[in-house]
Amino acid sequence: MNGLYALKPWYADRLSGVRGALAARRVSPDALTAAGVGCAAGAAAALAFLPAPLAALPVAVLLTARLAFAHLDGALARDTGRMTRRGAVLNELGDRAADLLVIAGFLPLAPLWLVAVAAFASTLPSWVSLAGAAAGAPRRNGGPVGKTERCLLAVVVAATGWAVPVLGVVAAGSAVTALVRFGGVWRALGQPTETDQREPVTVASAAPARTASTPAPLPRRRPALTLNTPSTQASRSLALDHGEVSGGVSHTRARSSVEYGEQARGNR
Structure with missing residues (x-):
């Protein structure tokens, strides 16, 4: 449901x-962008201070120019390679300011509370579109009462003076447009993205896998404890060929089993 927004390709060609x-x-x-805001302010002034139907022509011309500038600023930035993040912010702020200025032109023609409600409602579709784009959904435009339709309704008021009923249509239609865009954004965000469809990546362990050709590490043997008694000195002498630590303090020369045998016989 794009409304008059469907005419944008034709308008862009013109x-x-x-x-x-x-x-x-x-x-x-x-x-x-600044020129578009200026045109919106001029249309609001004509709507507020010129009687119907004299206000119809200047309001129609100025709002047509406002829509033209709203298209040209982004298209010119793309054509000339001057798209910047600051320019995108200014573009969005300029659109919101222009919308609010046009609604402000109704102040002398309708109750303040109704103008405030219509002004608030007219911003809702844009906030929904911006929130969806920030979450990764395609930018949603158009709707039953989008920017183009609001400009057309302002021309109707300038020609007829029916400010109160038209403001009611603006408020209700903008709320419906916000709901329609929200539904489109919600469906778009519910669809799996390319990242969601990728298979999960398994992180390999830091320890290398042991293959059949890799020998298993040998267990580390703990040194056997032996008692320093005359009955075990003969067996210890076979294991020591360079010297041993006695009590953790001094080294003594290893003696053969023959020496221990002779000493044993001498001690009998």
């Missing part, structure tokens, strides 16, 4: 020559 001329003159996209 503006292609203007876009080329602006690019040749190196006009800044930010200047076009």
Whole structure:
């Protein structure tokens, strides 16, 4: 349900020559954003201070220019390679400011509370679209009462003076548009992304796997404890060929089993 937003490709084709001329003159996209806000302020002034139906023509011309500048600033930035994050912020702020300025033109024509409700509701569709885009969903535009439809309704008020019923349509239609966009964003975010469809990666263990050709490590043997008694000195002498530590303090020369045997016979 794109509403009048479906006419944007046709409108963009009509503006292609203007876009080329602006690019040749190196006009800044930010200047076009500011021009769109200025047109919205002029339309609000005409709506507030000119009687119907005299306000219809200037409001229609200024809001048509406001929509043209809203398209041209982004298109010119893409064509000339001057797309920046600051420009994107200015573009969004300029659109919101222009919307609120047009609604402010209804202040002399309707109760303050109704103007405030319509102003708040008119921003809801954009906030839903921005929140969805921030979460990774495609940017949602259009709807039953989007930016283009609100400009058309302002022209209707300028021609007829029916401010109160038109503000009611703006408030209710903007709320419905926000719900429609939210539904589209919710469905888009529920679809699995390419990252979600990837198989989980198994992290390999830091210890290398042992293969059949890799010998198993030999167990470390603990030294056997022997008692330093005359009955075990003969067996200890066979294991020591360079010397041993006695009591952890001094080294003594290893003696053969023959010496221990002779000493044993001499001690009988």
